[in-house]
Amino acid sequence: MVDIVRRRYLYFGISLLVIIPGFVALLIWGLPLAIDFTGGSLLQVRFETGTLPPPDAVRQIYDEFGFIDSLIQTSGNDAIIVRTKHMEDSTKVQIVDEMEKQFGGPITVDRYETVGPSIGQEVALRAAGAVALAALGIMLYITFAFRGVEHAFRYGISAIIAMLHDVFVVIGVEAILGQFLGWEVDALFLTALLTVIGFSVHDTIVVFDRIRENSNIYRRLPYETVVNHSIVQTLVRSINTQLTVMFTLLALVIFGGVTIRHFVLILLVGVLSGTYSSIFNAAPILVVWENREWRNWFRPKKSSESLA
Amino acid sequence: MKRYRTLIVIVLILVVAIWVDLPNNPGIHLGEYNRNIDTRLGLDLVGGVQALLEADLPEGEQPTPENMGTAKTIVENRVNGLTGVTEALVQLAGNNRIVVEVPGAQDPEQAIATIKETGLLEFVHMGSNPLPEGTFVQTDFGQTGDPIPQPTSTGEPGAVTPTPSDQLLHTVMTGETLKTVNVQRNQAGQYVIDFTLSPEGTKTFGDYTSQNIGQFLGIVLDKQVISAPRVNDAITEGQGVITGGFTSESANSLAIQLRYGSLPIPLKVVTSQTVGPTLGQDSLRKSLIAGFIGLSVVILFMSLYYRLPGVIADLALIVYALITFALFKLIPVTLTLPGIAGFVLSIGVAVDANILIFERLKEELRSGRTLRQAIDLGWARAWPSIRDSNLSTLITCAILFWFGSTFGASIVKGFSFTLAIGVLVSMFTAIIVTRNFLHVVLDNIELARHLRLFGL
Numbered sequence: 001m002v003d004i005v006r007r008r009y010l011y012f013g014i015s016l017l018v019i020i021p022g023f024v025a026l027l028i029w030g031l032p033l034a035i036d037f038t039g040g041s042l043l044q045v046r047f048e049t050g051t052l053p054p055p056d057a058v059r060q061i062y063d064e065f066g067f068i069d070s071l072i073q074t075s076g077n078d079a080i081i082v083r084t085k086h087m088e089d090s091t092k093v094q095i096v097d098e099m100e101k102q103f104g105g106p107i108t109v110d111r112y113e114t115v116g117p118s119i120g121q122e123v124a125l126r127a128a129g130a131v132a133l134a135a136l137g138i139m140l141y142i143t144f145a146f147r148g149v150e151h152a153f154r155y156g157i158s159a160i161i162a163m164l165h166d167v168f169v170v171i172g173v174e175a176i177l178g179q180f181l182g183w184e185v186d187a188l189f190l191t192a193l194l195t196v197i198g199f200s201v202h203d204t205i206v207v208f209d210r211i212r213e214n215s216n217i218y219r220r221l222p223y224e225t226v227v228n229h230s231i232v233q234t235l236v237r238s239i240n241t242q243l244t245v246m247f248t249l250l251a252l253v254i255f256g257g258v259t260i261r262h263f264v265l266i267l268l269v270g271v272l273s274g275t276y277s278s279i280f281n282a283a284p285i286l287v288v289w290e291n292r293e294w295r296n297w298f299r300p301k302k303s304s305e306s307l308a
Numbered sequence: 309m310k311r312y313r314t315l316i317v318i319v320l321i322l323v324v325a326i327w328v329d330l331p332n333n334p335g336i337h338l339g340e341y342n343r344n345i346d347t348r349l350g351l352d353l354v355g356g357v358q359a360l361l362e363a364d365l366p367e368g369e370q371p372t373p374e375n376m377g378t379a380k381t382i383v384e385n386r387v388n389g390l391t392g393v394t395e396a397l398v399q400l401a402g403n404n405r406i407v408v409e410v411p412g413a414q415d416p417e418q419a420i421a422t423i424k425e426t427g428l429l430e431f432v433h434m435g436s437n438p439l440p441e442g443t444f445v446q447t448d449f450g451q452t453g454d455p456i457p458q459p460t461s462t463g464e465p466g467a468v469t470p471t472p473s474d475q476l477l478h479t480v481m482t483g484e485t486l487k488t489v490n491v492q493r494n495q496a497g498q499y500v501i502d503f504t505l506s507p508e509g510t511k512t513f514g515d516y517t518s519q520n521i522g523q524f525l526g527i528v529l530d531k532q533v534i535s536a537p538r539v540n541d542a543i544t545e546g547q548g549v550i551t552g553g554f555t556s557e558s559a560n561s562l563a564i565q566l567r568y569g570s571l572p573i574p575l576k577v578v579t580s581q582t583v584g585p586t587l588g589q590d591s592l593r594k595s596l597i598a599g600f601i602g603l604s605v606v607i608l609f610m611s612l613y614y615r616l617p618g619v620i621a622d623l624a625l626i627v628y629a630l631i632t633f634a635l636f637k638l639i640p641v642t643l644t645l646p647g648i649a650g651f652v653l654s655i656g657v658a659v660d661a662n663i664l665i666f667e668r669l670k671e672e673l674r675s676g677r678t679l680r681q682a683i684d685l686g687w688a689r690a691w692p693s694i695r696d697s698n699l700s701t702l703i704t705c706a707i708l709f710w711f712g713s714t715f716g717a718s719i720v721k722g723f724s725f726t727l728a729i730g731v732l733v734s735m736f737t738a739i740i741v742t743r744n745f746l747h748v749v750l751d752n753i754e755l756a757r758h759l760r761l762f763g764l
């Protein structure tokens with residue numbers, strides 16, 4: 001039988017290999033927050049003539065209206081996206097008029113968003129609150145659902161650790177890709193993150209549920225064996241579910257529109273990480289806890305078996 | 309026989325779902341009850357404007373829930389009065405915000421300006437024919453060539469669609485002349501509204517009422533009739549009473565409208581979002597194609613890997629998709645791009661329950677159980693996993709929904725709602741529908757000898 005539990009430190013290591021670069025990216029570059037959280041305005045206009053004006057000319061118009069820190073991005077070959085501080089609707093109308101005058105030809109506003117500065121902060125705070133609340137709710141539920149098992153709260157906490165693993169993976173990937181692909185953390189990203197949390201726990205529970213069942217059947221076997229047995233029994237299911245979810249998400253990435261590509265890719269990363277963490281992190285953590293292995297972590301090792 | 313009864317119920321549900329899903333569904337029209345069944349598309353798909361309004365009060369002051377409720381009603385009336393608007397959505401968000409969504413708004417700046425404007429309360433002369441409540445009227449006050457609001461239904465099912473009145477009504481005076489408005493009970497114990505007028509209003513009103521006893525005086529808010537009381541006496545002292553079979557509720561709501569024809573609290577726009585119509589159309593088409601492809605791949609995978617049960621799970625999956633979509637139309641759920649993504653994702657999750665069950669089924673078969681036993685045991689053993697894992701997803705959905713509601717982030721709200729519906733329906737289809745189909749198939753074909761069909 002495949003022995004996943006025995007190699008647990010290897011799998012923890014693989015997790016760290018993914019998480020640490022993300023953390024470093026987060027420390028260096030930070031998260032690219034969208035105006036949903038920072039406040040500000042975003043204007044996406046399309047030039048019907050099909051020719052884009054030079055970005056500097058656009059910037060100059062914004063400068064004239066007192067928005068000296070405008071960020072200008074091209075989108076496709078006939079549209080630009082401009083991000084600025086919060087502005088009034090009337091200013092926007094004037095700016096669009098000015099662009100039409102200077103660059104000739106009609107301009108269509110494809111998208112315009114404006115978020116007041118104070119509300120952005122409130123949204124960010126509330127978002128963090130939502131994640132914390134979700135974690136708490138799920139932990140309480142698991143502890144309740146596993147109340148018949150010894151150390152029920154361990155299951156809750158291990159599930160939360162695996163969930164945090166996925167949150168870190170997703171945020172780290174976002175920090176790295178945000179730097180290179182210009183992705184932004186917006187309300188949609190947050191939705192994806194919360195969905196990943198739900199999925200991650202969903203997956204973990206399936207494995208834990210098997211452990212719960214097996215601990216009653218194989219009372220004489222060592223805990224480690226029971227856990228490994230349970231992981232292996234649910235392995236096919238984990239992989240198959242992962243596959244079906246991936247099929248649908250991949251279809252969305254490949255054939256879906258550009259508008260949700262970022263959202264779907266984040267989901268894909270998170271779902272992959274969620275399956276990994278429930279097999280290779282969540283259940284092995286239970287074993288680490290049962291054996292209180294942390295007592296040996298910092299001692300000189302006699303045998304390398306536990307680190308294999 | 310119980311099996312066939314369940315099957316009949318499933319088929320009935322399915323027939324209703326398919327009927328609702330029909331693209332040209334005629335809607336339900338039974339006597340007084342009228343209800344159209346359409347797919348509602350969100351702003352990101354059809355274009356339009358969304359604004360989050362916040363009570364603009366001094367630091368530390370909170371608006372009362374009554375005031376917010378009144379403000380919401382007024383904003384709702386105004387938005388529905390905009391030209392070309394049919395499915396505007398106005399909702400309270402948190403305790404000091406209002407979300408306004410106007411799909412397909414032609415002129416977003418105009419829309420937002422109209423919302424923020426203070427309303428206009430007029431008293432108009434109606435002669436001897438009172439117009440019913442809700443009628444849009446034209447008055448001779450402030451005729452500056454502004455577009456006259458077009459009649460629109462208020463969106464409530466079963467509401468009587470007001471018909472417009474073509475005649476131009478004379479405005480006697482505006483709401484500015486009202487000084488105080490109160491709800492009282494008269495000697496007979498009926499609810500009445502008493503009001504006092506400014507000196508100027510006293511004169512105008514005195515002149516009008518003494519000449520028009522027995523005629524009807526229409527009270528019009530933003531060109532829409534809210535009440536049409538009859539003038540019983542000449543009112544020259546600048547104070548009067550409106551009677552008319554009010555309940556405590558209707559009297560209070562009329563009093564509020566009289567008092568605050570303008571908004572009870574000032575509102576400011578804290579966020580607004582405008583989406584051009586072209587951007588969404590393309591995304592919608594692409595996401596639907598993607599959904600179809602995703603679904604097909606999943607169906608193929610299930611039937612290849614799990615054989616006969618897989619094919620049955622595929623049938624259940626199609627039932628799932630049909631029921632879920634019917635629910636979207638019935639509730640109705642506004643479909644947004646992330647909502648569609650949530651739906652597509654839930655297809656993947658919906659199969660999970662069946663995968664869990666089938667893996668169990670195989671295990672039971674391997675350990676030598678008969679097919680029937682294995683099916684029942686597979687379901688029974690997989691149930692705790694399905695229950696616990698889906699409940700945790702529902703917990704997340706609830707928290708997302710709450711988060712979305714406080715900020716009018718309808719995209720987040722829509723996503724969590726569609727996902728939650730998906731989870732609930734998938735539990736029904738995976739557990740009841742698949743199992744029932746499987747048993748029915750077993751009843752009719754000698755399958756016990758063909759374990760190969762179960763992938764063993």
